[in-house]
Amino acid sequence: MTPSPPQASASLKEWPLWEVFVRSKQGIEHKHCGSLHAADAQQALQMARDVYTRRQEGVSIWVLPSAAITASDPQDKDMLFEPAVDKIYRHPTFFVIPDEVGHM
Amino acid sequence: MYTQSFNVPDGPGGPTETATAVTLASASQQIALAQAQLRFDAVIDADGKIEPKDWMPQAYRKTLVRQISQHAHSEIVGMLPEGNWISRAPSLKRKAILIAKVQDECGHGLYLYSAAETLGNSREQMLEDLHSGRAKYSSIFNYPTLSWADVGVVGWLVDGAAIMNQIPLCRCSYGPYARAMIRVCKEESFHQRQGYEALLTMMQGTQAQREMVQDAVNRWWWKCLAMFGPPDADSPNSAQGMRWGIKRVSNDDLRQKFVDATVPQAAVLGVTLPDPALQWNEARGHHDYGAIDWDEFWATVNGNGPCNKERLATRVKAHTDGQWVRDAALAYANKQSARRSAMNKVAA
Numbered sequence: 201m202t203p204s205p206p207q208a209s210a211s212l213k214e215w216p217l218w219e220v221f222v223r224s225k226q227g228i229e230h231k232h233c234g235s236l237h238a239a240d241a242q243q244a245l246q247m248a249r250d251v252y253t254r255r256q257e258g259v260s261i262w263v264l265p266s267a268a269i270t271a272s273d274p275q276d277k278d279m280l281f282e283p284a285v286d287k288i289y290r291h292p293t294f295f296v297i298p299d300e301v302g303h304m
Numbered sequence: 305m306y307t308q309s310f311n312v313p314d315g316p317g318g319p320t321e322t323a324t325a326v327t328l329a330s331a332s333q334q335i336a337l338a339q340a341q342l343r344f345d346a347v348i349d350a351d352g353k354i355e356p357k358d359w360m361p362q363a364y365r366k367t368l369v370r371q372i373s374q375h376a377h378s379e380i381v382g383m384l385p386e387g388n389w390i391s392r393a394p395s396l397k398r399k400a401i402l403i404a405k406v407q408d409e410c411g412h413g414l415y416l417y418s419a420a421e422t423l424g425n426s427r428e429q430m431l432e433d434l435h436s437g438r439a440k441y442s443s444i445f446n447y448p449t450l451s452w453a454d455v456g457v458v459g460w461l462v463d464g465a466a467i468m469n470q471i472p473l474c475r476c477s478y479g480p481y482a483r484a485m486i487r488v489c490k491e492e493s494f495h496q497r498q499g500y501e502a503l504l505t506m507m508q509g510t511q512a513q514r515e516m517v518q519d520a521v522n523r524w525w526w527k528c529l530a531m532f533g534p535p536d537a538d539s540p541n542s543a544q545g546m547r548w549g550i551k552r553v554s555n556d557d558l559r560q561k562f563v564d565a566t567v568p569q570a571a572v573l574g575v576t577l578p579d580p581a582l583q584w585n586e587a588r589g590h591h592d593y594g595a596i597d598w599d600e601f602w603a604t605v606n607g608n609g610p611c612n613k614e615r616l617a618t619r620v621k622a623h624t625d626g627q628w629v630r631d632a633a634l635a636y637a638n639k640q641s642a643r644r645s646a647m648n649k650v651a652a
Contacts, residue, residue: 212634212641214428217421234484235418237427239633240640251411254404255491274357 217266218244220251222258230262238263311533311541311555312605314370315437348549353479356422364548367541368478369423370439371550376416377434378442383409384615385449386458394452401498402455408491415484422480435620443601444531446609453506453513453520459499461521461528461566467492468562469532477549500569507574514574521570522578529593530601532559563591 215237221230233252238244244263252258272280288294297304340359347354354360383406390406393399417427433439444462449455470492473485506513533539533555545551553561563582570577581594603609 212638215630215634234415234487235421236414239630240637243633243637250407251414254407254411271357274355274359 212239215239218248218263219266219269220244220248221262221264222248222252223260224257225259230260233257235266311539312440312443314440348477348547351549352477353482354477355479363544364550365423367545367548367550368481369420369425371545372416372420372423372478372481372484373425373430373433374440374442376413376420376430377439378445379409379413379416380434381441381445381615381619384618385445385447385611386455388449389452389455392452393455398502405459405495405498408495412488412491415487416481419478419480419484431623435616435623437607437616440605442531443604443609444527445615446604446612447523447527448611450523451516451520453503453516454524456499456502456506456517457520457524459495459497460503460569461499461524462531463492463495463499464566465528465531465562467496468558468565472552472558475549475552481550500573503573503575517573518575521575525578526596529559529563530596530598532556532562534598534601560590563593567591 217235218238218241219235220233222233223230236244236247236251238247241263245261248261248263253261284290341361344354344358344360344364347358354364386402386409387406390399390402393402417430420430421427430439434441444465449458467489470485470489474482474489476482476485503517506517536542536554536556539555542551542554546554567577567582567584579594581592583592584590585592604612607613
């Protein structure tokens with residue numbers, strides 16, 4: 201993976217925080233497993249290897265600067281997710297199909 | 305390793321709080337706060353999870369920062385008593401195992417510092433609290449590891465006691481702490497088993513080796529029982545911790561569980577647990593055990609154990625000696641970054 205500069209800001213004073221994602225095996229998605237401090241992306245990758253894959257937990261690692269994540273606000277939870285609540289017809293079990301049709 | 309944060313007061317000054325209390329300006333803000341508190345209580349009552357960006361009471365945040373950072377400090381200081389034995393391990397196999405275990409402890413510290421950072425405290429500040437003595441770590445590490453058998457006993461009993469404490473924490477109401485504990489518990493099982501197996505090997509050796517194991521058990525047993533913290537009646541903060549779903553099982557219940565689990569393990573190993581009052585109580589369905597020396601426990605907590613000063617000094621020295629490495633990595637990262645932006649400008 202190509203290392204991306206943490207933030208194009210002025211020089212860093214402390215090791216920034218990185219989020220670590222590990223693919224446990226080929227065919228499975230990368231999953232968030234934790235975070236760590238590192239001076240740059242290469243070092244973050246090496247440290248993620250040491251911290252999160254000491255027991256063959258992964259075959260691939262992503263690291264990205266925590267500061268680069270944009271997260272939804274928990275206070276907006278209702279506004280964001282409530283509209284899906286009354287749309288149960290989006291689930292297959294909403295539709296009653298005669299038994300003789302079999303699996304559908 | 306685990307924390308005693310519910311039982312033990314902080315050092316002078318107490319840990320530094322980064323998060324500041326919000327001053328409420330208007331009635332509408334107070335209503336919003338009351339509603340937020342209701343939502344929080346509802347989640348806790350339903351045994352749900354609180355995540356970093358969710359609203360939480362200041363006291364809940366403060367309790368968590370204190371507990372998680374102390375837990376992290378315990379993992380880090382916990383490397384020292386065993387680290388002393390890496391260069392003295394009796395075989396290459398035992399040496400490799402011990403290195404792996406000590407490396408795990410370091411990783412556990414890191415998972416926990418990361419979890420504490422999600423509450424708004426900086427890593428640097430937490431380290432500063434440890435190094436200045438404001439924050440505590442588990443008192444068990446203020447005792448010396450005198451022989452190779454101590455390394456086995458620390459794995460079997462100290463880590464065994466830690467596992468008892470840590471398993472309920474996997475269900476902690478604070479999501480990042482619970483997730484860190486799940487990871488820690490998975491790895492901790494190796495720690496206990498390697499210690500027990502090392503002792504089994506020694507028990508099959510010479511008489512001198514068997515005596516060495518018994519001596520180590522004699523010295524660590526009572527200290528491990530004290531690790532669970534004072535009796536429930538003397539642990540005033542436990543109730544609030546239970547209410548918040550941070551503490552799940554009481555000190556005395558965990559201690560009893562540990563005693564019941566350890567007695568048969570000691571029998572298989574062929575060692576005697578140094579407590580004449582230790583016996584099975586049919587009526588209770590548990591083992592009875594003798595009185596713990598709490599004066600000794602508090603003396604150690606309050607800085608007067610055999611190794612308190614040495615442990616902290618070693619930890620501070622390691623941090624100070626590593627400063628140039630951290631500086632060099634940062635200087636390199638900054639230079640690379642500056643070079644990249646210069647090249648980008650040329651390209652543009």
